[in-house]
Amino acid sequence: MSGSAAVERAPSGAERVLAPIVLGVVVVAVWQLLAGSGLVEAYLLPSPAAIGDEIVAFAPSMLSAGALTGLNALIGLIVGSLVGIALALAASAARLVDGMLAPVVAALAVVPIVALAPVLNTAFGADAQTGRQLIAALAAFVPVFINTARGLRQTLPVHRDLMRACAATPGQAMRVITLRTAAPFTFTGIRLASSLAVISALVAEYFGGPRGGLGGLISTSAASSAYPRAWAYVVAAIILGLAFYLVALGLERLVSRRR
Amino acid sequence: MNTVITAPAGAIAAVTVTGVDKVFATRKGEVTALSGIDLHVAPGEFVSLIGPSGCGKSTLLRLIADLDAPTTGTVEVFGTSAHQARLDQRYGIAFQQAGLLPWRTVAGNIALPLELHGMGVAERAARVAELVALVGLGDFASTYPDQLSGGMQQRVAIARALAEKPALLLMDEPFGALDEMTREYMQSELLRIAAETGAAVVFVTHSIPEAVYLSDRVVVMSPRPGRIAGIVTMNLGRTADRADDLREDGAFFEMITAVREALHGSPVSRARGVETR
Ligand SMILES: Nc1ncnc2c1ncn2[C@@H]1O[C@H](COP(=O)(O)OP(=O)(O)O)[C@@H](O)[C@H]1O
Ligand SMILES: [Mg+2]
Numbered sequence: 001m002s003g004s005a006a007v008e009r010a011p012s013g014a015e016r017v018l019a020p021i022v023l024g025v026v027v028v029a030v031w032q033l034l035a036g037s038g039l040v041e042a043y044l045l046p047s048p049a050a051i052g053d054e055i056v057a058f059a060p061s062m063l064s065a066g067a068l069t070g071l072n073a074l075i076g077l078i079v080g081s082l083v084g085i086a087l088a089l090a091a092s093a094a095r096l097v098d099g100m101l102a103p104v105v106a107a108l109a110v111v112p113i114v115a116l117a118p119v120l121n122t123a124f125g126a127d128a129q130t131g132r133q134l135i136a137a138l139a140a141f142v143p144v145f146i147n148t149a150r151g152l153r154q155t156l157p158v159h160r161d162l163m164r165a166c167a168a169t170p171g172q173a174m175r176v177i178t179l180r181t182a183a184p185f186t187f188t189g190i191r192l193a194s195s196l197a198v199i200s201a202l203v204a205e206y207f208g209g210p211r212g213g214l215g216g217l218i219s220t221s222a223a224s225s226a227y228p229r230a231w232a233y234v235v236a237a238i239i240l241g242l243a244f245y246l247v248a249l250g251l252e253r254l255v256s257r258r259r
Numbered sequence: 260m261n262t263v264i265t266a267p268a269g270a271i272a273a274v275t276v277t278g279v280d281k282v283f284a285t286r287k288g289e290v291t292a293l294s295g296i297d298l299h300v301a302p303g304e305f306v307s308l309i310g311p312s313g314c315g316k317s318t319l320l321r322l323i324a325d326l327d328a329p330t331t332g333t334v335e336v337f338g339t340s341a342h343q344a345r346l347d348q349r350y351g352i353a354f355q356q357a358g359l360l361p362w363r364t365v366a367g368n369i370a371l372p373l374e375l376h377g378m379g380v381a382e383r384a385a386r387v388a389e390l391v392a393l394v395g396l397g398d399f400a401s402t403y404p405d406q407l408s409g410g411m412q413q414r415v416a417i418a419r420a421l422a423e424k425p426a427l428l429l430m431d432e433p434f435g436a437l438d439e440m441t442r443e444y445m446q447s448e449l450l451r452i453a454a455e456t457g458a459a460v461v462f463v464t465h466s467i468p469e470a471v472y473l474s475d476r477v478v479v480m481s482p483r484p485g486r487i488a489g490i491v492t493m494n495l496g497r498t499a500d501r502a503d504d505l506r507e508d509g510a511f512f513e514m515i516t517a518v519r520e521a522l523h524g525s526p527v528s529r530a531r532g533v534e535t536r
Binding site: 167180 | 321324325326345346348350352354356358360361362371372375376403405
């Protein structure tokens with residue numbers, strides 16, 4: 001495998017980790033030089049150093065804001081995924097249900113979920129997180145439903161024959177073959193849903209409701225012209241989204257290893 | 260053709276197929292896959308089904324396994340309906356694609372039928388160890404299927420089929436995807452396993468030498484609609500006593516010729532040198 005080395009060698013683990021880090025350092029360095037040179041106005045592009053200072057200064061607030069937004073996103077992701085899985089199972093069990101759900105999901109998939117934010121925020125009251133969690137759940141629901149529904153159709157005929165030859169009960173066949181075959185697809189859906197849930201929970205905060213989340217703090221910081229601080233909260237939001245994504249990716253890899 | 264079965268008198272046949280037709284309703288109309296099939300397989304007997312592709316070999320095997328139902332006629336397995344025999348787990352089956360669960364180890368795959376039927380953990384582990392040894396995969400119990408060669412995967416599938424100690428083994432071209440050398444090795448292994456377990460085997464193949472080497476009798480089928488064109492008894496001694504040197508034996512080649520003639524029709528056309536398809 002390591003034979004024809006120079007021609008088509010897969011990048012090693014170290015290279016795969018190092019390359020983006022090197023690129024990141026270069027980008028930050030150029031950015032710092034650009035911001036320090038006076039060529040670009042500070043409110044347009046605060047320097048990395050200035051943003052870094054704000055991150056240090058507001059670390060406790062960032063942590064609590066990240067926890068608040070993260071919890072909303074997590075609740076939304078879990079609820080949306082569970083509903084998505086349950087409805088996909090119902091759709092695969094009954095063609096009628098499938099026919100009823102398909103247009104609803106198609107509609108949900110094209111409506112920008114955050115467009116519902118003002119409506120839901122008002123509906124659940126100004127001091128509740130429920131509207132935001134619901135928005136995150138709606139966003140998470142779509143990819144989980146679509147991927148799970150697809151996964152439930154992937155069962156191999158030879159596996160179905162095997163279950164019948166073994167006189168397995170429908171419940172056993174479901175557990176041993178159908179669900180296990182669908183699992184990697186479901187987790188792909190959850191991976192896609194993880195980022196959507198964070199983005200939705202975050203953006204939903206722009207439309208009022210209780211303060212204290214990352215989205216709310218980004219918008220108040222920007223409104224009071226505290227640009228480096230706004231960017232610092234943006235960095236925190238990126239880290240939060242990345243954390244969700246990486247955990248979901250890890251789960252997906254774990255389930256998809258053998259398929 | 261000689262169809263006398265050397266079964267102990269009064270023993271219940273492993274398989275009895277009587278007057279079976281199978282018609283599939285497809286979008287393009289009806290396809291008659293099998294027509295007027297009568298077949299008996301004695302306990303412990305090794306019977307191969309051979310014929311060109313599309314002649315209904317798999318369909319016949321699936322009827323015996325109760326994976327499909329005949330349109331007319333009856334299929335009995337050990338004196339009960341094929342349906343009851345399946346519920347009672349009287350047979351084990353191996354498919355052309357091994358059909359292993361990729362997320363389970365070798366041991367996990369072999370344990371599957373035992374698990375489904377509620378065998379206890381300790382008893383199951385003991386039986387799996389026995390089966391892993393039987394198919395010669397002792398060192399691979401905790402390996403995943405994607406790390407095994409095609410021949411090894413088929414051996415796992417055979418072990419899984421034997422898990423419940425069935426007296427009937429159904430196999431649909433299990434060695435079809437293997438290279439010639441692995442294939443011959445697997446044939447010898449299969450005869451050893453069949454002798455050790457005493458199981459009757461119904462074996463689908465489209466290889467004449469394979470059918471001859473393995474079988475007590477070879478059932479020759481012809482297509483459109485699938486019928487039994489002839490049944491050739493292999494006068495090659497007990498299957499349990501056969502070894503690789505049989506493949507170079509004159510009697511072996513005679514049997515190959517006999518099966519080929521049954522497949523292609525009359526021996527006359529062959530004598531005249533007429534090309535038969
Ligand atoms: N499920 C099915 N639906 C429709 N036609 C089928 C089905 N299974 C088999 N057939 C048809 O029945 C005939 C016999 O098929 P098969 O038993 O698979 O042949 P073989 O195994 O000998 O190659 C073929 O013409 C095939 O197209
Ligand atoms: Mg076939």
